[in-house]
Amino acid sequence: MFSSSTRFAIRKNLGLPKQLSSILTRTHFNYIHSSSVSPFSRTINHGFLKSGSVNYTPSSKGSAALWVSRLDHTMATQSNAPQSVHDFVVKDAKGNDVDLSKYKGKVLLIVNVASQCGLTNSNYTELTKLYEQYKDQGLEILAFPCNQFGSQEPGSNEEIQQFACTRFKAEYPIFDKVDVNGPTAAPIYKFLKSSKGGLFGDGIKWNFSKFLVDKDGHVVDRYAPTTSPLSIEKDIKKLLAKA
Known part of the structure; x- marks a missing residue:
């Protein structure tokens, strides 16, 4: 889980909306750190998805919206999976x-x-x-x-x-x-x-x-x-x- 200070830093550096930050508080993420980039220029690997992971590299604010859209779609697909x-x-x-x-x-x-x-x-x-x-x-x-x-x-x-x-x-x-x-x-x-x-x-x-x-x-x-x-x-x- 992210601490409140980490969530604030992510939102500040990546330009993420507050709503996406709240998603980060409820979901487990794995960080893949590259020594050639700053601490906040990391790829977030989301391990919840059945079909693999969705990688979000913070190259722009617009990609954050795309990432949220893909996450919402995946969660909806999982909720529609056969239960019985x-x-x-x-x-x-x-x-x-x-x-x-x-x-x-x-x-x-x-x-x-x-x-x-x-x-x-x-x-x-x-x-x-x-x-x-x-x-x-x-x-x-x-x-x-x-x-x-x-x-x-x-x-x-x-x-x-x-x-x-x-x-x-x-x-x-x-x-x-x-x-x-x-x-x-x-x-x-x-x-x-x-x-x-x-x-x-x-x-x-x-x-x-x-x-x-x-x-x-x-x-x-x-x-x-x-x-x-x-x-x-x-x-x-x-x-x-x-x-």
């Missing part, structure tokens, strides 16, 4: 938009599924059991097909739905096929991974990774592909019991 699963819109298997805010008040189990995996039979069978038992109490299972692991989900959305609904009697929604890792990962999965990292990093490791989401849309737990859905039952019941 409910802030996302995804595609269903037919390509229609689905606003996940429709699941407010529901406990969600979000799973990346595949039809040709060694984990397919056990996971789909237990997911169906969980859904049948707790759907009337507020559980929703959101299944996102993904073909990134061993190319084990090669079918079309229609084929994937038919497989899950016919063979495993899945009544929960199965959405559009997505990527869960890499630069093309679906935004919802970027959010899930950033909310709950895995044991060996944020990336999804295999088919049937699971995220448990509370009634407010916040990710509360993450489970490995080999974690059986029925073993999560106690955690689901705890969230369902919360008002």
Whole structure:
């Protein structure tokens, strides 16, 4: 934090308005000092910004206004960042938009599924059991097909739905096929991974990774592909019991 005397000196030497000085009292800054310039001809490196830092070199009074404008824009962008699963819109298997805010008040189990995996039979069978038992109490299972692991989900959305609904009697929604890792990962999965990292990093490791989401849309737990859905039952019941 800057002392009052330092704030006054900065405002005097840089020609900063009083309003900007007040910003400096509330925000942490790092100084980068160059021996070739005066103590007040420094670059202020603002460490609050996601996309990196904004460097303000006091070459003119006008640049101060630009710096404040960029800071305001960045802070506004951060305030608009997704805060919960409910802030996302995804595609269903037919390509229609689905606003996940429709699941407010529901406990969600979000799973990346595949039809040709060694984990397919056990996971789909237990997911169906969980859904049948707790759907009337507020559980929703959101299944996102993904073909990134061993190319084990090669079918079309229609084929994937038919497989899950016919063979495993899945009544929960199965959405559009997505990527869960890499630069093309679906935004919802970027959010899930950033909310709950895995044991060996944020990336999804295999088919049937699971995220448990509370009634407010916040990710509360993450489970490995080999974690059986029925073993999560106690955690689901705890969230369902919360008002």
